[in-house]
Amino acid sequence: MGPNPIVSASKNSRMVIIGQAPGTKVHNTSIPWNDPSGNLLRDWLGIDKDIFYNEEKIALIPMGFCYPGKGKSGDMPPRPECAPLWHEKLLKSMPHLELTILIGQYSQAHYLGNKREKNLTETVRNYREYLPSYLPLPHPSPRNRIWLKRNEWFEHEVLPTLRATVKKLIA
Numbered sequence: 001m002g003p004n005p006i007v008s009a010s011k012n013s014r015m016v017i018i019g020q021a022p023g024t025k026v027h028n029t030s031i032p033w034n035d036p037s038g039n040l041l042r043d044w045l046g047i048d049k050d051i052f053y054n055e056e057k058i059a060l061i062p063m064g065f066c067y068p069g070k071g072k073s074g075d076m077p078p079r080p081e082c083a084p085l086w087h088e089k090l091l092k093s094m095p096h097l098e099l100t101i102l103i104g105q106y107s108q109a110h111y112l113g114n115k116r117e118k119n120l121t122e123t124v125r126n127y128r129e130y131l132p133s134y135l136p137l138p139h140p141s142p143r144n145r146i147w148l149k150r151n152e153w154f155e156h157e158v159l160p161t162l163r164a165t166v167k168k169l170i171a
Contacts, residue, residue, distance in 0.1 A: 008058075
């Protein structure tokens with residue numbers, strides 16, 4: 001689909017959400033998280049679109065900046081060169097960041113490295129271990145509805161902490 005880097009950030013951002021890579025709808029509209037995954041993510045965060053897209057408060061940076069293409073079971077993984085090439089520069093330009101929300105396995109592998117648990121479920125279950133700097137979450141994709149049903153603790157344990165933390169940072 002060609003290059004179309006999709007990033008939203010400001011030097012004043014207080015938190016950053018690091019996702020995977022834009023899907024086709026996001027690629028076509030150039031609006032990050034402008035799809036069903038974004039709707040669920042905003043619900044998890046307890047905020048509306050006006051706050052979510054206010055880059056003075058929230059930066060939105062994917063691991064791969066462009067749509068990676070289709071694979072056998074969904075979209076391909078994020079392009080591997082984007083994060084190592086651009087993330088450090090972007091994050092250094094945002095001195096007020098207090099929280100990095102890590103969406104999915106790719107961002108968690110990149111930022112948590114060997115500090116993460118044996119799998120995404122255990123990393124998310126042990127989210128307190130990574131606070132106050134990081135908060136790992138599963139991807140809010142419609143494909144992950146089964147994960148959410150199997151892990152009901154997520155809604156009762158993680159989401160209240162996530163919402164309280166976000167509320168404090170955007171105040």
